[in-house]
Amino acid sequence: MADEKPTIAQRDKSSEEYDKSGYDGMTGAERGRPQVVDLNRNVTARIQNPLAGIPRATLFKNVEDFAYEAGMAEHIPLIQKGALVAQNPPDFEQIAELDEDEKAALRNEALHKWRQPWSLYFTVILCSIGAAVQGWDQTGSNGANLSWPRDFGVPNEGEGATDYNTWIVGVVNAGPYIGSAAIGCWVSDPMNYYIGRRGTIFVSAIFCLLPVIGSAVAQNWEQLFVTRLLLGIGMGAKASTVPIYAAENCPAAIRGGLVMSWQMWTAFGIFLGFCANLAVYDVGDIAWRLQLGSAFIPAIPLLLGVYFCPESPRWYIKKGRYDRAFKSLCRLRNTPLQAARDLYYISAQINEEAAIIGKSNYVTRFVELFTIPRVRRATLASFVVMLAQQMCGINIIAFYSSTVFVEAGFGPLQALLASFGFGLVNFVFAWPAVWTIDTWGRRTLLLFTFPQMAWTLLAAGLCFLIPKDNPSHLGLIAFFIFLFAAFYSPGEGPVPFTYSAEVFPLSHREVGMSWAVATCLFWAAVLSITFPRLLRAFHPVGAFGFYAGLNVTALVLIFLFVPETKQRTLEELDYVFAVPTRTHMSYQLFKALPWWFNRYIMRRKRARLEPLYQFDSAVAADQGAAVVTVKGGSSH
Secondary structure, eight states, X not given: OOOSSOOOOOTTOOXXXXXXXXXXXXXXXXXXXXXXXXXXXXXXXXXXXXTTTOOHHHHHHHHHHHHHHHTOGGGHHHHHHHHXXXXXXXXXXXXXXXXXXXHHHHHHHHHOTTOOOHHHHHHHHHHHHTHHHHHHHHHHHHHHTTXXXXXXXXXXXXXXXXXXXXXXXXXXXXXXXXXXXXXXXXXXXXXXXXXXXXXHXXXXXXXXXXXXXXXXXXXXXXHHHHHHHHHHHHHHXXXXXXXXXXXXXXXXXXXXXXXXXXXXXHHHHHHHHHHHHHHTTTSOTTHHHHHHHGGGTTHHHHHHHGGGSOOOHHHHHHTTOHHHHXXXXXXXXXXHHHHHHHHHHHHHHHHHHHXXXXXXXXXXXXXXXXXXXXXXXXXXXXXXXXXXXXXXXXXXXXXXXXXXXXHHTOOHXXXXXXXXXXXXXHHHTTXXXXXXXXXXXXXXXXXXXXXXXXXXXHHHHHGGGSOTXXXXXXXXXXXXXXXXXXXXXXXXXXXXXXXXXXXSOGGGHXXXXXXXXXXXXXXXXXXXXXXXHHHHHHHHHHHHHHHHHHHHHHHHHHHHHOOOOTTOOTTTHHXXXXXXXXXXXXXXXXXXXXXXXIIIISOOTTOOOOOSOEEOHXXXXXXXXXXXXXXXXXXX
């Protein structure tokens, strides 16, 4: 499958060579472009607007050529105005071609960033409802774990329990994550290529509906395992596509807040799953079947409603369907001017990407995740945040909270009630991230919450040492688990899927997200398989202490390898991930860390931190950022 963009694969060109020859064979002078930043080795950490510095006459001529090639000649005046705005966003007030209504719309975009079309909110919310399937299934199996092993002759607790049965329970619970990591995530790339974002989400919704019903009528553990494998195909394809779809549709200023609705609905699904567990607790032997089967409910609105949403404009642009991309953007932006601006800006930056990516198929795109420097850095960062989600220990609670609470001395009903409390805390505390993820930033949220998760998880484990006849034993265990969830939900909860959906260039976005989600769900499968055995061998104190240590390890990895992405357009992130890893690590270790120590430990209020990234004038004005120079290292 070859991408449709005509490109030249020249990964090792210098920035000067890029300026001399673009994807269309035109010289830098002919295109009116100033010297461009090398998107593989941006050692100066410069963030550049691809339209900056182009003379007005040249820009208008480029727009005309673009419009005729795209079959949009009737929109030339509108696209020219959009290109002027995109070239220097903060100075739109000085553009004589804009009328007062258009200027008012651009002012509102900055002053009222959440004032967006209903179509945008409907699209993001509807598709993210599909995430509730994943959360609901986790908690359905959580409650069902108390019953189905004994019904199928593989008890893992009490009389008849064996190590073999413990492994069987772990493997069955890991079924969706095995199916996702092995198949579901990887089929999303060809599915996205041929049938688009909406088509992929529709097919994944079918796999999230029928296998869930099948799990409720399984007659032995082998059948239950197969239905859960099939569910994993839908979960993997959906998790690899929905965050991308949301990220590609959202404006940069609120992208994090809207894309994190994926995690919001996952948390909501976890909460609803615990509610369902309690609702059917007293229905008898079929309780666990209802607990598993009820997860089909959130798949229905996703299946019925996805084609009422606009397709991703970036997917249309990738396919060369610019007129359809413009129609999608008109539904996703407040005015045609904003739609025209984004259409031309996205197209310009994608042409910049084309200079380093070249033609590719599925296999070469996967290989390029690890060979093209700009893409490799995104691959590393997404790997770290996804791996950290499993290292933090949240899923030992989401998967096995009922088992853990029973181990602590709760009765079955008490354990379900305590799990319900965990689900409620997880959902409620996810809400602050809607605002903080685009103000504090992705990286800051992670660096703040991981130390808190480490000590709360360690404290919960140590509370198991309190004698069971002590009244504080159960209360303190539940308290620290709830506190752990409260720190997880606004940080490592929403960030990984939001972050991974935005860091890859358009050419590698599907396969990159597939890699990231496969990483997350593969390690979720490992956790699901091993935790029952780990709990049996280490007991709760050792198991919780082990995951507390993994939180510290994850904190170090995030500090070194995860750049900030807040409030940058998807295309501008090319420049962020063009900064060599060595340059980023050196800055964090020798500038950011000493500044943090002086500012917050030594309480020196005059301590100043030199910014890492240098913004070109138009971008700097748009961000209110200072222009600085970062003396770089070598490409890594």
